[in-house]
Amino acid sequence: MSERAVAAADVDIAIVGGGLVGASLALGLSDTGVRVLLLEGTAPASSSQPSFDERTTALGNASRRIFQALGVWADIAPHAAAIRTIHVSDAGRFGFARLRAEEHGIDAFGYVVANTVIGAALWKRLAAAPGIALRVPARPESVEITPDSVHFTVASDSGTRERASARLVVAADGAHSSIRAAAGIAAQVEDYEQVAIVANVAVDQPHEATAYERFTPSGPLALLPLHDGSYGVIWSCRPQRAAQILALDEGAYLRELQARFGWRAGRFVGAGRRASYPLKLTRAAGTVAPRTVLIGNAAQALHPVAGQGFNLGLRDAAMLAEVVANAAGDVGSQALLQTFAKWRAFDRSGVVRFTDGLVKLFADSRPAVGLLRDLGLLLFDLAPPAKSALARVSAGFGGPTPRLARGLAVRRA
Secondary structure (H helix, E strand, O other), X not given: OEEOOOOOOEEEEEEEOOOHHHHHHHHHHOOOOOOEEEEOOOOOOOOOOOOOOOOEEEEEHHHHHHHHHHOOHHHHHHHOEEEOEEEEEEOOOOOEEEEEHHHHOOOOOEEEEEHHHHHHHHHHHHOOOOOEEEEXXXXXXXXXXXXXXXXXXXXXXXXXXXXXXXXEEEEOOOOOOHHHHHOOOOEEEEEEEXXXXXXXXXXXXXXXXXXXXXXXXXXXXXXXXXXXXXXXXEEEEOHHHHHHHHOOOHHHHHHHHHHHHOOOOOOXXXXXXXXXXXXXXXXXXXXXXXXXXXXXXXXXXXXXXXXXHHHHHHXXXXXXXXXXXXXXXXXXXXXXXXXXXXXXXXXXXXXXXXXXXXXXXXXXXXXXXXXXXXXXXXXXXXOHHHHHHHHOHHHOOOOOOOOHHHOOOOOOO
């Protein structure tokens, strides 16, 4: 078990979940004077760590600035591929749209990075960050939330038990959050009846920093440029079809992918290991409760269409770090938590509606809807104001912009 000398018996904040979002929050609070305990159930370098797997993440520019402010972008950047063009199309129909970063006065819309790279950069920084007690692998047990504090047992995989308390507990433990359950916060789950198949695929021509989002009758198919010249493929389809695709050998998979996507990106010539995960929309009934706050997938787990889920969760972490670091008193007070919830409400609801709406709009097979959809894409392709609005999506859908997302320290001078 990794244990920092910082005492864990009595802290200001306990963060449950050291994945991408939880680790980012802990880093944001380091060196602020806030006493932090970070619990993670799986060692960061373990092959079974679900947060740092082979999947790729598209980081918006606001997320890049957050990582720069946290001091980890220098380790991430060499493994990041810029997205300078986005091509959106409707399979089997005439609708398409293109966005180019240069038309909006920016170098790139975002950057694609493997989750393993982001996780390694965050935990490298955490290993030397002051003010953070690390308990890994460990999990909370016997969680008791009282009006003044949260009490629990830190249970390590080695069998040791350690009683601890915090003024605030942060649920960063994913869509099946145990802390959310302990706080009595309900969650609504909507099954999209889709499975995402992910793999890295080599092509016979340069990707030229272009990302593709192709909407097919069975679900979205995304190609994200990677730093080695290949693409990260996220292929969403019905569960039965997903099982068939996962069972194919490499050559058959590449032929099926080529037939479904087309030739815009060139010929697919090689594929890495395939993995899959079910696609659901999970929304917590609220993001705060007494002495408790939810961030990331514990608050909302989204469909990967448009790549908004992690960026939204990272803004959760950035804003919570700012609110806590600048608190004048009790970091778990109801007033402070309500401020956080209010500031994040517009962004959260906007991103959820946006991604959920895209999935359902392009899944509608009615001819009239398809015609209107394609006309809309063509009009979008010709409308600079609409393109500019979409280009700003990565900055959030409303509410205050976290200081970290502007490249500033969490604490106000």
